Amino acid sequence: MLIAKPCTSMGGVLVQLYLWDKEVKIEISKLAQELKQKGYKIKTLIPGIMVVTEIDGYEASIYPSGKIIIKDLRDEKKAEEIARKIYDLAGVNIED
Template sequence: MIISKPCTTMKGVIVQPYSWDKEVTVDLKKTAECLKGKGYQVKSVIPKMMAIAVIDGYETSIYPSGKVIVKELTDIEMGKEIAKKIIECAGLSELLED
């Protein structure tokens, strides 16, 4: 499942994948390579800390916990759609099934 909510401090949307069964972890380097392969711009990757990518025109921060912040976006549903692309690249597609 994924949980999303507005982020008031960064003016954006926070999306967090969650599993009852296992800890959610994202390999930032592999996820960044997948996103690049799909034609998205990856601005930077700081292993075990954060990756920054531009998806559908929105800058996103991606964290090892799976948390995604889509900056300058207020539409929660669109934030979920952008985060789903990242979650799929992270190999966590099973978390998209509610």
């Protein structure tokens, strides 16, 4: 289940993926490589902790738990669309 809600502390939208039968785990360094190969700018990479990228004109912070914070965005549907791209590049099947 994909949940998007306003994140007032970061001024954007927080997107979190919950899977019933397994823990969400994103390999941050691998995701950063995939993002870079697709032409997305990597602003910050802290292996095992987080990656900050620019995607569709928005800055997104991505964590190993699958949590994504997209700054300066108020549209939750757009946030879900961006998150789906990120999960796809991370190899996370959100339909599980």
